[in-house]
Every structure is written in structure tokens, then in C-alpha cells.
Amino acid sequence: MGLFCLLVQMSAAAERWQIVVLPDTNYNTPNALPTLADYHRTISQGLTIALTNADFDVLNLHYLGLPNCMLEDCSTLSDQAIQQAAKRSGKEVNLALLYQLNAFKQRQPASQKWYFSLSGRLLDLQSGAQQDAFTVDNWVNYPTKNCIGDCLSMWVNQNLSLLAQDLGTVLSEKLEALPRRFHYRLNINDFNSAEIQQIDSYLKNIDGYVADLLLSDSQNTNLTPSQNINRSYQYISELTASELDDKLEKLNRQYALPLTFEYDNTQRQFDIIRTQQTDPWGTFSQLITDLFPSSEQKVAPLPITQEPSPLTVMTESQQLAADENKKALRDQQMWQQASGINTSESYQQYLTIWPHGQHFIQAKAAIKAFQDDKNSWQQASNIKTSHAFQQYLTSKPTGKYRIQAKQQLALLREQQQREQKQQENKTLADDYYYQQQNYPEALYYYQQAAKLGDVSSQYLLGKMYADAKGTEQNMRQAENWYTQAAKDGHSKAQATLGFMYSKGNGVNQDYSQAVNWYQKAAQQGHVNAQYNLAYLYSLGQGVVKDYQQAAYWYQKSANQGDADAQNSLGKLYERGLGVTKNLVKAKKLYQQAATQGNQIAQLNLQMLNN
Secondary structure, three states, X not given: OHHHHXXXXXXXXXXXXXXXXXXXXXXXXXXXXXXXXXXXXXXXXXXXXXXXXXXXXXXXXXXXXXXXXXXXXXXXXXXXXXXXXXXXXOOOOOEEEEEEEEEEEOOOHHHOEEEXXXXXXXXXXXXXXXXXXXXXXXXXXXXXXXXXXXXXXXXXHHHHXXXXXXXXXXXXXXXXXXXXXXXXXXXXXXXOHHHHHHHHHHHHOOOOEEEEEEEEEOOOOOOOOOOOEEEEEEEEEOOOHHHHHHHHHHHHXXXXXXXXXXXXXXXXXXXXXXXXXOOHHHHHHXXXXXXXXXXXXXXXXXXXXXXXXXXXXXXXXXXXXXXXXXXXXXXXXXXXXXXXXXXXXXXXXXXXXXXXXXXXXXXXXXXXXXXXXXXXXXXXXXXXXXXXXXXHHHHXXXXXXXXXXXXXXXXXXXXXXXXXXXXXXXXXXXXXXXXXOOHHHHHXXXXXXXXXXXXXXXHHHHHHHHHOOOOOOOHHHHHHHHHHHHHOOOHHXXXXXXXXXXXXXXXXXXXXXXHHHHHHHHHOOOHHHHHHHHHHHHHOOOOOOOHHHHHHHHHHHHHOOOHHHHHHHHHHHHHOOOOOOOHHHHHHHHHHHHHOOOHHHHHHHHHHHO
């Protein structure tokens, strides 16, 4: 039964993460911040509460022989020193959450703005692997110059409160990139020393092995090689119980040892026993056979000389009662199996076998609950808003998809913060660029917004490098930022790149690249890109000469009132290139362009009238 329960186990959850909270070695503490003790106390306590509420076990630092960062300076603690301290302590600690607070004032003293950023990274104390854990940051506006202490306190408390809502989900997602840690007890019973060595070597070479600790060993110097040994390990692996069981099964084939594996899920314990191996599915089949015996099964006859004892003879009513008891017992056993597996399929299987069983109402209710949960999750997934995911979490406190809902909430919040930060930097940059014409400051904030993916800022940053505003002219940087914006669909950036490649302005002249970027901008309705694309088609530069395509794009640009396009399209109609020759249309187009002051169109119209 123990092995059967392992096989039907859908997934094995890792043990609770053991974690310590420390300031990062590289943290930045401006002089204007409160005292170091207050700084550490606020953040360490806030993160500890958030992590504890998120089902992490937060260990006291003195357990690991580490300094108390609320009282002492922890800034010299390197990653290696933390790992060594954890190893020396002998405690089962998995992770360190290293936090960092940065703060700086807006670059113009009179602006009265502070920018705070709280970030964290995870350090795996067993593998040394690292992952960024979280980042929360934004500007803080305040009316007086000397409120840094109060502003920081309010900002930290507010953002720690936000972190507390989803820190467990955020970290769970980040931990997926770190090696998993599952702790098991392995008992190896009744093997001689040679076999023990084989098993020990195999365990240490299994893919996913992390570490082991010998807990007990019956071996002593008086044992002979033929005498058997019992040994127990604390075994740490990246493998779930079912995955580790699959690996252990291969031990039989590698060393041809007669082994049986039993797993206790409640104790997370494997027993490797020296006995004949049994087929787990055969065990399950026997269980079903015992619960539901076939009518064709034959009962071994009693010996002829043996007569039934009068004490064993039951009345018909007693026999019926015994049969009912057996039936009720089989019903109860199957229900316990179904509720132990706790899936819609297991309850449906129970109803198939016991359609009128004593638990059929509970089974139907469980199936309905699973279906309602699935429907609610599908509805939230289709809407994809914070409100929808939060509504799912509220309405389904034990839902199957709670982890996914929390992950989506965290991602949406992270996206919202990124967009907010983009907008804040973009607003500052626009204010400096358009209102104050302070181009160095505008350049700085456009850079911040551009790095966060703001497409408009990427284009404007490229333009500043090209126009030498706030910096020296740098066409390589201009092309780089134009390209980033163009790849994200910014039509002005695409048209500008097309012009740069067409003229060889800051880049090597490349008509095919010019056509590529003009095409993308023209399809978005950029009037100049439409004209320039038509012009390249008419000349056959970067593409095969095609007057029909030239006429098509000249028409698109002319419809938007571009005088040059109207004149060029009029010339095609006058000559019958790519279109049917039509002097009436040519004249009309020349007139439209001439009215806008296009001198070439005025000359063409005069020549056509003559």
C-alpha cells in the first residue's frame, strides 16, 4: 500500500524553505537615511513577517552564528561567508534573502524629490546559485526638505505591506529557477558491507543528488563481511519522491540485488529492504481483487475427512448480515482511496463502482467542486486582470489553481510598477526637454525610461543623440535606440532608420534595409515613409523596379495630402507608368500639389496645359 500511494501521488511538494534575512553586501545607505539599526530593524522585521505569512521558515541569525543585523554591521558578510556559516551550524537552512535599499535625490536640488528602491536576491546556500527575488521602487514627493526619515519610513512600510501580499508567490516563481531541495530519510536494512558500499555509491551518483548525512549505522569492527548491516541517511535531493523512486528502481538492474522499496509519504521516508521484489501494479491488482472478488473464483475444497464445525455454521440471516458488512467495508475502503487521491477522476471512479454507495453524495459534490473551480479559473484566465485573479482567490480559498492565480497577480503588479516607473521618468524627461529645454537632464530621464522599455523614450533618446542635444553627437547610439524603438513598432523610428540607410547617414548605405524599414512604417500610415518607399520602387533601389508598387504607395501618401507624392503620382499618370495613362488625373494631381506651393508641380501643370 505504501508503494501504491507513492505511484498514485500526483506530485511531491518540497519541504518548507528554511531562510535567513540579511542586508546585501552591496547595499547603499545614503547619509540622510536614519541610523543603521533602525534601517535594518524596519526592513528585516517587515520581510520576516511577510515570509512567515508566506509559509517560509525564517531562522534567527544567531542559530547560524551570524551577526544580528539590527545591532551590528552586516555589510561585510560575503556570500561565501554566509554559506560557510550555514554549513558550520549544521542547521537545515536552504536560502538567504539578501535585501538592498537604494535612495537618491532628484538631480536638481530645488525639486524636492526622493527616489527609493528596495530589491532582494535569493542565495541558495547549498549550490551557490542566485536569483533576483523582487524589486519595488518609485519616486516620493514631499513638501519640505527635511522629511527623509519620515518619508523613508512611510515608503518602506507601504511597500513591505505590498510585498507581504504576494512575496510567497513571487519567491515561489523565482525558486523554480533554483535547484529543488527535498529531504528524505533513507533506511537501508539487512545488507552485507559489500552491498552497502554498492548502494551508497549508487545513491551519491544519482542525478539530482545534493548531500547526505549518516544518521545511524549498525556496522562495527566485530562484524564479518557476511554479516548484515542496517544504515540510515538524511538524504537531500533535487528529485521528488516519485522521481527518486524511479532512480532507486534502477538499482536492481545495476547490481542485481533483491530489493523492495517502501515509501512513507507522511514521514518522507524510503525503506530499502533485502527481500524479493514485488510488482507494485500486481499489489494493486491484488488489492482490487480482494475488494471485489470474482464470482468465478474457486474456493479450495475442504479435505474429505474434515467436517465443518457446528460453531461455524451460520443462519441465512447471519450470512446476509456478514455479506452486507463486507460490502460496506469494501465501499468504505474504495472511498478512502478516492478521497486520499482527491481528484475528479478518483471520485468518478468511485461512483462508477459504487453508484449508490454510502458516499455517493460526497463524491458528486467533490466532482462538482472541481468543475466549478476549473470554470472559475478559466474565466479568470480569459479576463486576465488583477481583479479577476483576486476574485478567484477570494471565491476559491482551497482552489487547485491558487498558485497560478498568485503568480499572475504578481506578474501584473510587476508590470504595473514597471509601467508606472516608465511614465514617471518619461514625464520628467518631457518636462525637461519641452518645457525647460534642460537637455542633459532630459537625456538622463529618457535613458531611464528607455531602459525600462518605453518605446517613445527610445525614439526620443535616439533623436537626442542624432541632434547632439544634451550630449555630443553619436550616430551609433542614435541608430541603436532608433532600432530598439523600431523593432517595437514605433513608426517614426522605422521611417528615420529607413532614411539613415537610404542616405548612409551614420550607418553604411543599404537600400534593402531602407526598403525594409520604410515598408514597416508605411504600413502604419507614415506619410513620408510611404513617399520614400514609392520613390525607391520607381528607381529600383533595394528592390526590383516596380511602377505599380510605386503608384500604390504614392497614392497612399497623396491621399494624406503630401504634395511631393501628388506630383510624382501625377507624373506616372501622365506617362502611363504602373497605371493606365490618364491626363485628366495627372492634371488634377498636379493642381493639388501646385496649390500647396510645390514648384515642380506648378511647372508640370504648365507644361501639360501647353
